[in-house]
Amino acid sequence: MLLKAPKYFLVTLLVVSALMLNGCSGGEVASTTTSPDATVAEADSDTTAQATLASEVKNEAVPGMNDLPRLEGKATVVMTVNGSPITIELDGENAPISAGNFVELVQKGVYDGLSFHRVVKDPQPFVAQGGDPKGNGTGGYVVNGKERTVPLEIKPQGEEEPVYGQTIKKTPVLQHKAGAIAMARSQSPNSASSQFYFALSDLAFLDGNYAVFGNVTEGMDVVNNIKQGDKIENAKVTKGAENLKNAE
Numbered sequence: 001m002l003l004k005a006p007k008y009f010l011v012t013l014l015v016v017s018a019l020m021l022n023g024c025s026g027g028e029v030a031s032t033t034t035s036p037d038a039t040v041a042e043a044d045s046d047t048t049a050q051a052t053l054a055s056e057v058k059n060e061a062v063p064g065m066n067d068l069p070r071l072e073g074k075a076t077v078v079m080t081v082n083g084s085p086i087t088i089e090l091d092g093e094n095a096p097i098s099a100g101n102f103v104e105l106v107q108k109g110v111y112d113g114l115s116f117h118r119v120v121k122d123p124q125p126f127v128a129q130g131g132d133p134k135g136n137g138t139g140g141y142v143v144n145g146k147e148r149t150v151p152l153e154i155k156p157q158g159e160e161e162p163v164y165g166q167t168i169k170k171t172p173v174l175q176h177k178a179g180a181i182a183m184a185r186s187q188s189p190n191s192a193s194s195q196f197y198f199a200l201s202d203l204a205f206l207d208g209n210y211a212v213f214g215n216v217t218e219g220m221d222v223v224n225n226i227k228q229g230d231k232i233e234n235a236k237v238t239k240g241a242e243n244l245k246n247a248e
Helices: 007-023 026-031 043-050 096-107 220-224
Strands: 074-081 084-091 116-120 127-130 180-183 196-199 212-218 232-239
Touching: 074 096, 084 096, 084 220, 096 180, 096 212, 096 232, 212 220
Parallel strands: none
Antiparallel strands: 074 084, 074 232, 084 212, 116 127, 127 196, 180 196, 180 212
16 A cells, blocks of 8 residues: 555655654553554555455454444534634444544543644645544543543445454545544554544545544634644534434
8 A cells, every 4th residue: 555655645654653653652552542644654564464345344343342332323513723613524324433432522522622732734734633632642531540442443335334343455435535534543453542633635545444434514724724732622512412322
């Protein structure tokens, strides 16, 4: 995958991977959510070894996933950054656990006041990443002293159910188009927690490796103007809250 990526993406991946490694210890990378770039540098070998078609994977492969929040349908979240709204449509039809996790954390006010700790725009727009309670890329949502994680969840085109806990080769229904919102994670596929990122451009080389669960429908200009350190003033569910199930 990396060999076929445009040159500027190779440069971006090398730079941001270096930033991640300098910012986290080996233990933190293994046990906490990090950035989409945390594992993209290794995606070639990892994806070749682990990518699996949907028909070969059973949803029961990830213990405890049925107890996680699920979004059964669509929901809308309005996130305010720098005084301006960003409207996000969450797709629980194609990514029920990833979208449900995000909606529940919004309802709990987890994202209010958190910063975008990593924003990569050079040499080409890449991602704006936030949602870390620690503010440094090593944190996640903690319940009773333990970080709650959600499995990698990607629904391939033509399949009825998402694939869980595996990267895939097939084209996903939800893709990394500009404005997509997706779960950040470490190299472990089931390590996502509260961190998310906005795709600042089309990032097809991430498809099948990270869980996209919605997209920006209004306010993409606000997203494009996010700078590292900017805070999420607040986030509210404005539509579809009744579709959230199994919430704590």
